[in-house]
Amino acid sequence: MTTHNHDDVPSRRKVLECMTWAGTGVLWTISGGVPRSLGIIDEAQAAESKGFTFLQISDSHVGFDKPANPNAKGTLEEAIARIKAIPAKPAFMIHTGDITHLSKQSEFDDAEHIISQAMLDVHYVPGEHDIIDPEIKIYKERYGRGTKGAGYYSFDANGVHFLGLVNVANLKGGGLGSLGDEQLKWIEDDLKGKSASTPIVVFAHIPLWTVYPTWGWGTEDGERALSLMKRFGSVTVLNGHIHQVMQKVEGNVTFHTARSTAFPQPAPGTAPSPGPMRVEDAKLRMMLGTASITFKQGEQRLAIVDTPLQS
C-alpha cells in the first residue's frame, strides 16, 4: 500500500490501488471533498483521538451456524469486546443491517443482548435478513419507532447530517436493491434547507452504487439518491451486505463498505455465487471486523478505519 503525499490529489489509479488493499486498516481523510489516503492504522488511531468518532458494524447474522462460521454470535461478541476496549469512547454506533440471519425474535434478542454491552447508542437500518416476515413487524417494533416506511430516518450529530436508508424492502424480481419513490421524495425534503457545507453521511444495507449487478450488489435507484446530494461538499456513503471492504471515490462522494462480523463473502465474480466463503479457521477473524469513522470539525476531514477482529 502506498502512503500518498498529503498535498497531492491521488490519481484514480492510486485510489484503486488502495481499494485493492484490505489488510489491517486504511485511513481515508477528506479535505475539500477530495479523499486522501494518509496511512494505516496507527496514524488513524492518532487522528481518531482528536475528532468526533462513530463506529460502524454490519452483517452480524445472529443465528447463522453454517460451516463458514458455526458461531456468528461468538464473533459478534468478540467485535463488541473490541469496541468496548477502544480508549476514546465513540459517540455512537451504526449498524448497517443483517442484524439477524432469519428475522427470528430469539435472534434479535441475542443480537440486542450482545450489542448493548458496547454501552453505545445504536442507529440501525435493516438488511434483507431482518425483514423476512411479510409485514416487517419484528424489525419495525424493535428499531423502527419514529421512522418512515420500512425504517428510514435522519438525525444530526456534531454538525454532521446522517440519513439511515432502507434499500431492501419491496424488491422487484430481476432487480437490485431499491429505495423507491416515496423514500427518494423524503430524502429530497429532508435535505432541503441544509447548507452545502454540512457533511452528509448516508448509511444503508446494500451498496448504493453498483458493485456487481450479477450478484445483485447494487441499488437500482441509488444514483437518484446521490443526485439529490450533489451540492454538498462532503458525502460519505456507508454500506454492508457484501461482507468485505470496498471503497470508491467519485467527486465529493466516498463510498465504503464494511466487513461482516459473521462470515466473509467472495470478491465479485471470484466464486460461483456470493454465498458465505469458507476460509481456514486461522484466517476467519482477519476477514471479519468493524469500521470507525472520524470527523474533524473545521477541517472538513473524514477518516474511515477498518479494523479486523484479528490482524
Next chain:
Amino acid sequence: MNRARRRALGALAGFVTFAVIPRASRAHDTEVQIDNFVFNPQQITVTAGATVTWVNHDDIPHTVTSQTGVFRSKALDTDDKFSFTFATAGSYPYFCALHPHMTGTIVVEANSGKS
C-alpha cells in the same frame, strides 16, 4: 415355459404394475433446485395440476415469490422445501424476494385430458 421363468415374469409384471400406479398420480410433479443463488432449472414446463417443489441447497435463505402474487414461500433455510400446485395454465414468473436477481419461470400447459 418352466416354473421358474413363469415366476420371474409374474414378478416382473408385479413390479411394472407397482411402478406405474404411484407414478401416474404424480406424473407431472417436479423439483426445482436452488443452488449457488440460481433456480435450476430456471424455466420449466409442467401440465396443469402438477406440484412443483423447490429445495434450497444454499447456506443462505431464499424465498420463492411469485411476481404476480400467486404464491409466496416463507424464507427457506438450508434444505427447506416449498411446494405449490399449479391448477391453471399460464406463465408464472417468480423470484427470490431476498435476492431479486434470482428469477425463474414455471410454464403450465393445459391438461390434455389424459391423467
